[in-house]
Amino acid sequence: MKDYIWHPCTQMKDHETFPPIVAERAKGIYIYDEAGKAYMDVISSWWCNLLGHGNPRINRAVERQLEKMEHVIFAGFTHRPAEELCERLAAVLPAGLEKFYFVDNGSSAVEVAMKMSFQYHHQKGKPEKQKFMALAGGYHGETLGALAAGGMDQYSQMFRPLLAEAVHVKGPDCYRCPYGNQRETCQAECIEKAEKAFAEHGRQATAFLLEPVLQGAAGMRIYSPIYLKKIRKLCDRYEVNLIADEIAAGFGRTGKMFACEHAGITPDFMCLSKGLTGGYLPMAITVTTKRIYDAFYADYSDGKAFLHSTTYGGHPMACAAGVEVLKLFEEEQILERMESDYLNRALRQALEGHPNIGEIRSIGLINAIELVEEGETGRPFAPEQRIGWKIAREAISRGLLLRPIGNIPYFNPPLTMTREEIDRAVEICKLSIETVQHKEKTGNYKRKNQ
Known part of the structure; x- marks a missing residue:
C-alpha cells in the first residue's frame, strides 16, 4: 500500500522500519487490523474514545x-x-x-x-x-x-x-x-x-x-x-x-x-x-x-x-x-462502575520494585509509569535512548496500544474497561518493559540499528 499520508506527531522515517498498522474495524476496547489481529486501545485513541469503540447506543x-x-x-x-x-x-x-x-x-x-x-x-x-x-x-x-x-x-x-x-x-x-x-x-x-x-x-x-x-x-x-x-x-x-x-x-x-x-x-x-x-x-x-x-x-x-x-x-x-x-x-452509572482502583492495584502489583520505574501515579483510570534510569534518584533516561518508544513497539507486537509521552507509558482507557481486559493489558505492559530492559542490557537494539 502506498503511503500518501503524513501522520501527526510522527517522524515519518520511523515508518521505514515500522509501517503504520491499517485499522479495519474497532469494537469495545479493541482495534482490529486487516489480518484480524486485535490491539487493546488503552489510550482511547488519543484520549477521546470514552465508552468503547462501536458503542451500540x-x-x-x-x-x-x-x-x-x-x-x-x-x-x-x-x-x-x-x-x-x-x-x-x-x-x-x-x-x-x-x-x-x-x-x-x-x-x-x-x-x-x-x-x-x-x-x-x-x-x-x-x-x-x-x-x-x-x-x-x-x-x-x-x-x-x-x-x-x-x-x-x-x-x-x-x-x-x-x-x-x-x-x-x-x-x-x-x-x-x-x-x-x-x-x-x-x-x-x-x-x-x-x-x-x-x-x-x-x-x-x-x-x-x-x-x-x-x-x-x-x-x-x-x-x-x-x-x-x-x-x-x-x-x-x-x-x-x-x-x-x-x-x-x-x-x-x-x-x-x-x-x-x-x-x-x-x-x-x-x-x-x-x-x-x-x-x-x-x-x-x-x-x-x-x-x-x-x-x-x-x-x-x-x-x-x-x-x-x-x-x-x-x-x-x-x-x-x-x-x-x-x-x-x-x-448506566459509568462513574460508579469504573475499575479505577483495580487498574491501579494491578499495575502496582506488577511493576512496583522494578529498578527502572520511578513512580506509578494515578487519578481515575489514568495511570502513568515514569521510567527512569535510576529509580532511587529519579534520574531520567536520556531522550535519545527512546525507551518509551521501544516499549511501545514491543507492546504493539503483543497486541497492546501504548503511545508513551517520552519515556512515560500510560493507561488512559475507555471508562468501560473490564477487569479481564485490565489483567491482560497489564501483563503485556509488564512483559514489554522487561523485554526492552533485557534487550538494552544485552545490546540487541544497538546491534539491530548498526
Missing part, C-alpha cells in the same frame, strides 16, 4: 440524527440536539457555567476562550489586561494562540517568532518536588511561584490557563487540588479570568465528571472536547458564565458581538452523540 443516536439532518448552518439556525446537549451539560458542570459556544476541535475551544477573555476586559473598560498567563508544562493545542499559551518547548520552540508572548509559571512537579512534599498531603507550597508571577503581571493579565489537576502531555503529571484552589483565589484577587482546559481531563477521566470538581471550583471558562462525543465526531465547546456573556450582549451598533465562527460548530450529528454520552453516564 451512540451508533443508533448518530444514525437517527443522520436520517433527519446531517449538518446545518449554526448562525440564524439552532436545533434540538444542540439545545438538549447544553441543557444536560449545564446540569452536570460546575455551578455558574451556563453559556455554550460551539466549535469543532479542542484548540479552537481554547482560542475562543482566550479571545473572549481579551475582548471581555476591553469591553469592561480594562484594555490594559492583555497578557496571558499559564502553567509551564501545559498543553492547550497547536493553533497559534493555544500554542503560545502552552508551556512545552517541543511543540512551540520552532514557532516562537509567530507566537504572542505569554507568562509561564513553573507549576507543581510532585514526583520531583523541590519541597520534599507528597501530593496527597502537601499544602501546595509551590504556589509561591504563581504568587510572584501574579504580583508582577496580574494587573496586565487577562487570563490564566491550566489543565486542572492533571497535565496530560507533560507526562500525565498529577497535582494537588489545593494548588488549583489557590490559583482560583489569585485570579479573583487580580481580576484575571481562569480558563480550565478540560479537553483531556473531562467526562470522567479523573474519576469525577470534570477535574475542577476535585477542587470544588468554577472557572470562568471551561474548554471541552474529546470525550464530549464519546470520540465519535469532532466537536468542542467553550463554556462560560453569564458575567462574561453579558459583556457581549448589546445593540448591534455597539460593536460588541463576538466574531468567531467555525463551519461545523454545533454539528447536529456530533450533538446527538454528545447527548447519548450523557444519557449513558446517567443511566
Whole structure:
C-alpha cells in the first residue's frame, strides 16, 4: 500500500522500519487490523474514545440524527440536539457555567476562550489586561494562540517568532518536588511561584490557563487540588479570568465528571472536547458564565458581538452523540462502575520494585509509569535512548496500544474497561518493559540499528 499520508506527531522515517498498522474495524476496547489481529486501545485513541469503540447506543443516536439532518448552518439556525446537549451539560458542570459556544476541535475551544477573555476586559473598560498567563508544562493545542499559551518547548520552540508572548509559571512537579512534599498531603507550597508571577503581571493579565489537576502531555503529571484552589483565589484577587482546559481531563477521566470538581471550583471558562462525543465526531465547546456573556450582549451598533465562527460548530450529528454520552453516564452509572482502583492495584502489583520505574501515579483510570534510569534518584533516561518508544513497539507486537509521552507509558482507557481486559493489558505492559530492559542490557537494539 502506498503511503500518501503524513501522520501527526510522527517522524515519518520511523515508518521505514515500522509501517503504520491499517485499522479495519474497532469494537469495545479493541482495534482490529486487516489480518484480524486485535490491539487493546488503552489510550482511547488519543484520549477521546470514552465508552468503547462501536458503542451500540451512540451508533443508533448518530444514525437517527443522520436520517433527519446531517449538518446545518449554526448562525440564524439552532436545533434540538444542540439545545438538549447544553441543557444536560449545564446540569452536570460546575455551578455558574451556563453559556455554550460551539466549535469543532479542542484548540479552537481554547482560542475562543482566550479571545473572549481579551475582548471581555476591553469591553469592561480594562484594555490594559492583555497578557496571558499559564502553567509551564501545559498543553492547550497547536493553533497559534493555544500554542503560545502552552508551556512545552517541543511543540512551540520552532514557532516562537509567530507566537504572542505569554507568562509561564513553573507549576507543581510532585514526583520531583523541590519541597520534599507528597501530593496527597502537601499544602501546595509551590504556589509561591504563581504568587510572584501574579504580583508582577496580574494587573496586565487577562487570563490564566491550566489543565486542572492533571497535565496530560507533560507526562500525565498529577497535582494537588489545593494548588488549583489557590490559583482560583489569585485570579479573583487580580481580576484575571481562569480558563480550565478540560479537553483531556473531562467526562470522567479523573474519576469525577470534570477535574475542577476535585477542587470544588468554577472557572470562568471551561474548554471541552474529546470525550464530549464519546470520540465519535469532532466537536468542542467553550463554556462560560453569564458575567462574561453579558459583556457581549448589546445593540448591534455597539460593536460588541463576538466574531468567531467555525463551519461545523454545533454539528447536529456530533450533538446527538454528545447527548447519548450523557444519557449513558446517567443511566448506566459509568462513574460508579469504573475499575479505577483495580487498574491501579494491578499495575502496582506488577511493576512496583522494578529498578527502572520511578513512580506509578494515578487519578481515575489514568495511570502513568515514569521510567527512569535510576529509580532511587529519579534520574531520567536520556531522550535519545527512546525507551518509551521501544516499549511501545514491543507492546504493539503483543497486541497492546501504548503511545508513551517520552519515556512515560500510560493507561488512559475507555471508562468501560473490564477487569479481564485490565489483567491482560497489564501483563503485556509488564512483559514489554522487561523485554526492552533485557534487550538494552544485552545490546540487541544497538546491534539491530548498526
